Structure formats: structure tokens, C-alpha cells
Amino acid sequence: MNAKELGAQSVSAFMRMRDDTDTIGGALHGMKFDRCDGITKRELFAAMCLQGFAADPTLNNLSMSMDALAAQSAKAAVCWADALLAELAKDQP
Numbered sequence: 001m002n003a004k005e006l007g008a009q010s011v012s013a014f015m016r017m018r019d020d021t022d023t024i025g026g027a028l029h030g031m032k033f034d035r036c037d038g039i040t041k042r043e044l045f046a047a048m049c050l051q052g053f054a055a056d057p058t059l060n061n062l063s064m065s066m067d068a069l070a071a072q073s074a075k076a077a078v079c080w081a082d083a084l085l086a087e088l089a090k091d092q093p
Contacts, residue, residue: 003085007042045081050074 039047053059053073062069 003082003089006089007040007045007082007085009041011039011041011044042078042081042085045084046074046077049077049080053077 050073053076059069059073064072
């Protein structure tokens, strides 16, 4: 699988609690959850990178507008996500 195919895979999240016995994903401590397919792995990895960038207090000291900083950070987050996916797509030794 190449990085593009890997990044396009959906990330499954277990969301809302259910009362009936028709579960996808099983029970956890007696609670049942629906499985919801949402964002792709690429989107999740980029969001995680962007969260890290946003939490960096040194970025507030840069002499650029918040809009410019956000745009630059978003582009960088996608680049980091793509780099991670490319590395993960490599054959394991």
C-alpha cells in the first residue's frame, strides 16, 4: 500500500452509546457503542500536527499576522502528515 492509499483510509471512531445489543465493535465495561467512520488518517495526522503547532507558545512571538501563521501552520501540518504516511507505507524489515 502506498502513502496516498494509506492516508485515504478512514479512521474509525466509537461515538454514541447504544442501548440495544446490535453493536459494531463490542462492549466496553457493559456499555455499547456505534462505530462511526469519519476523517481519513491523513486528516487525523494533520490535525494532530496542527494541534501541536497551536500549542507552541513560541509561535505567538512571530511577527506575522494570525491568518498568515494559521495558513503556514496548516500547510506544514499536511506536509508532516504526508511524511508520516510515506514512512509508514515503507516495507517493514
